[in-house]
Amino acid sequence: MPYPAEEDSTMTTYAPVTIQQAQFPIVESFTQDTVTNPHWQLLGSARLNGGSLELTPNANSQAGTAFLDQPFSSRLGVTIDFDYSCEGGATLGDGFSVYVIDGAHTTQPGGRGGALGYSITKSSPEHIVAPGVTAGFVGVGFDNFGNFATPLAGTGGGAQRPNTVGVRGAGSLREGFSWLTGVQMPGGFHADWERGAHIQVSIIGGRLTVRHADKTNPNGTLLIDDFDLAGADGQPPVPETFKLGFAAGTGAATAYHRIRNLKVSLPAEIPLEMSGPQTAQSGHRITYTISVQNLGPNDAPDAVLDGTVPTGLTDLELTCQAENGAVCGTGSVRDGLHMPIDLPKGSKATINLAGTIDPQYEGRLTCTSMITSPSRANTAERHSGSVTTDVDRPPVTVTPVIVGQWPQTWPEDAKGWVISYELTLAAHEQRVVWWEIRFDVPARTRINPQQTQWYKVIKDGTDGSVVIATPDDTHTIEPGTPLPVALQLLYPSQHEAGDGILRNLHAIEVTRP
Template identity: 60%
Template sequence: MEFPVIEPFTSGHTANPHWKLRGSAALNGSLELTPNQKGKAGTAFLDQAFSSKLGVTIDFDFAVAGGIDPTFGLGDGFCVYLIDGQYTTEPGGLGAGLGYAMERRATPPQPGVTGGYVGIGFDNFGNFASDLAGPDGPGSRSNMLGVRGSGSGTEGFRWLTGVQVPNGFRADWKAGAHLQVSVIDGRLTVRRSSTADPNGTLLLDDYPLTDQPGQQQMPPTFKLGFSAGTGGATASHQIRNLKVALPVHMSLDMEGPIQADAGQRIHYLVNVSNSGPNDAPDALVEGTIPTQLSDVRVECTARDGAVCGPASTSDGLHQPVDLPVDRSAQIVLSGKIDPAYEGPMTCAALISSPTRANAALQHHDSIRTQVTIPPANADQEIAGQWQQTWPEDALGHVVSSNLKMRANQDRVVEWEIRFDVPEGTRVNPVQQQWYQVKEDGQNGSVVLASPGDGKHTIEPGAGLTVQVQMLYPSKAVAGTGELRNLRVAEVTGG
C-alpha cells in the first residue's frame, strides 16, 4: 500500500476499493460504524498491508451522538486498531469489545478480531476497561481512552494502559473534533484536537507497545481498521476525513510584537523544523494575514539543506518548504499597518503536508498585536552598504540607513527609536552618533534615544532624520537590510 491514504468517507463509496465494511458499518455522508441502536458492532477494515518500520499516523474527524436511554447515556465507544498484515478480519465483540476485543458476556462469548496487535478504544460507557473485553483491566471506567494489546478470537486482548478523559468522546461535526493516533518505533501517541484547540491535547504520549506482557512481536506489516460497538447504551459513531500517512514532527513557532504603531511596518518570524522520523519534501506553511496590512512581503531562509519554494500572499500566506529530517527554515512576513487603524490584529500560521502526517506537539501558532496611533512614525531609507574590514573587532557587513521621523499631530521633544535585529547584529561601533544608543542590538533589540538637549525635536510637517549604521555578521544575515518592527515612542517623564 502507498501512503498517504486519503479517505473523506463523505460519499456513498470509498476512494480505495480495498475497504471492507462489516457488521453495521455503512457510508451515509460519513463512515457510520454503528447507528444509534442497541447491540450493534461495525468495522471498516482496509485490506491492504503496509510496513510497520517507517511508522504510521492516523488522522480523522469524529462525531459521537445519540443515546436512546437516559439511564445508560452514550455507549459504548469506538476503536482504531492495527492487526498483523498477513490476516484479514471480521468485527470483534459488540458492546464492551468496541468491535476490536472479545465480548465475554455474550453466549457464547463473541470473539475479537483476528491477528490483533493493538486496539485504541475511545470508550464513553467504560466497559472496554472491564474483564468483559479481556484480562487485566482496571474495571469499568467511563470516559476512558483505553489500549488493549495483541489478541485473536477469544485469546489475548490484555489491557495495556488507559487514561480517563474529562467529558469523554462526545462531539458533533461543528466542533471539528479530531483524533491523531501515531505508532512510531513501536510507541503509541494519541492526541485530540478541535477547531478551538488546533495544536491539540496529548492523551497518551510515546507509550511503549513492545515488550509488554502478552504482547506479540511487532509484525513486519500492519492492516488498519476502525470499529465500534453498542450494547444497552447506544450512540452513532461516525468518522470523516481520514488521512493515513508517514509521520513527521514538523514544529512551528511564531515571533512578533504584541504592540505596534499604526503606519509601522511590522514583521512576524515563523520558524519551522522537522525532527523526523521521515523527510517532508512538500511541507507547506499557510497563514492568515491581517487585513490591516498592505505591501505584504515574504522572505524565506532555508537552513542546512532545506529548500524554500516560491511564496504567495494573494489569499493568505502560502510558503512551500522542502524539509528533510533535522532541517529548518525561517519565514519573515512583513507588512505596513493601516495608518488610521487602532485596535487588535492577529497573524496565524500552521505547517502541514499533503503526503505526510504532522505529529509535532505544536504545528500552529499565532501572534495578537495591539495597534495604537503613535505620536510619531519613522520610515527607513537605505543610504548604502559595504563590507567593513577594520577594525579587527568590528568586521562584518554594514547597512547605513536614514530613519525619517515625523510627528503625527503634536511636537515630540524626547523620543526613542526601537527596532529588532538578527542575532549577532549591533550598532556599528565605528560610527559616531549625536543621539544616545541605549541598546546596541546584541540582545536582539536596538533602542536609540534623543540626546536630551531639547534641540532635536520632531516637529509636525518638518520631521527629523537619524542616520544609523548596523553591523551584521555577514551580507547573508543582513538580507535586504530592512529593520524589523521599526517604531518611535515619545518619552514623557522620568
C-alpha cells in the first residue's frame, strides 16, 4: 500500500541510503553504556540508564522511542524476545509498545500518550494531535492505562481497556492503525527486574503470537494466539523486510518503562516433554526422560538441552537417541545436564538421565530441563520441564566398598580379573530377617566360582544380573548393627572391570521363602 508523506514533516519516508540487512540473531542487551549496533536511534526520553534501555522516566508527559533503522528479512518468520520492567506510582501509565514497519522505509516516532509511540494521538475522534509512525505494519501495545484500545489512538477501538495487550494494524502518519484485537492481562504489566518478566512476539507467515513469561511461569502464558494479521481488514501483504521499534509514553499516570536482553531471531517451535518417577527408594536407580522435537518452521542446528541434576544422584549416565535427522552432540553432567543437539525441522531426540539415589538420602529430588538455541527463538508452548521425586529410605540399604582386586590365572575356566567387595547391609528402623541384594554386571561377568559363600546365590551374573539372598533366618540385620557381606566378582579382564561400580545396586526386604 502507498504511504503518504506527512505535510509538516521534513523526514524522508524512504531510507535515504541502502543499508545492508541485519543478520539473525540480532542481539542487543542494552546493559552497557552504548549500543552494539550503530543503527539504533534513541529518541525523545529514551536513553541507556542503569543497565537497561529506559524508554521513559517516571515523570509526566514523557515519550521515548528506540528504533533500529536497519532492515531484516521477514521471509522465514521473526520472533522478538526481550525482558522488561515497569515500575512507578499507584497508577501506571501509559504503557509501552513493540512494533515493526516496512523495512523499505524509515520513520519518526509515533504519537504520544495512549498511542504508545506507534499509532495516532487524537484529542477527539476527528482531531489528530500527532501522527503515527511511517509505514507501520503492526504495533503491539502493553497498555497499563488502557487508552491504546480507544478511538483516540487510531482507527476503531472502543472503551478504555486497562491492563491489556492490544494490537493495532498497519498505518502511516495520519491514516490507518486499526484496532485489531486485545486480551486483558490480569494484574497488568507491573514488574521489577527481580520478577524476570519476559515477552515474546512472533510474526510467522503473516500471523501474530504474543507470549508473556516470568520466573514463576517460565513456559509463559499465551496472550495472542496465531492471530491472522495478513487476513485482517486494511492489512497490506507482509513486507519483504521489517524494521523494529520500541516506544513508551506517560501522561498524568507515569512509570519507568525499561527494556533489556533483546534478541530478534528466526523462530523454531521446539516443545519439550519430561517424565520421571514420582516416588522412589534410596539406593535404587532411577531415570528421567526428556523428549524434544522441532516442529519448524526453521531448523535449529545449535539447540542445547540444559538442566539441573539432583545432588542425591550418583553414578550418572546420560544417553541421547536421535531420530529423523537429529544429531546428538557430546553431553555432560559435570556441572548440571548439558546436551547439544542439531535439530532439523521434523526431527526429534530422546535424552535419558539415569542415576543411583544415595543409600542414605531421604527427601525430595528435583530434576529440571530447558531446551534453547543461541541462534533461534523457541516458540513452543512448553520449552522447560521439572520432575520431583519423593525418596523414602527402604527397610534395608546396601553400601559397597572395594577391598581388593587381582588377576586370577587358574583354573582355566575361571581366568580373569577379580574385584573383592564388602557389601554392608543396614536396617532402617526395624529388624530385617529375609533380604536380597541385586545389581547389574557387564557381559561375561559372574560371581567368582573360587569364592566360598555363606549366602544363597540366586543369579550369578551370567545373564547380566546378580541376586544373592540370606540362606536362613539366622543372618538378620538389626537397626544400628550392620551386616557385612563379602563378595567377589570375576570380570573377563581388568579393562572390562573398569571402575568396578556395581550398577543398579540395591537391597530389598523379602517375605520368607
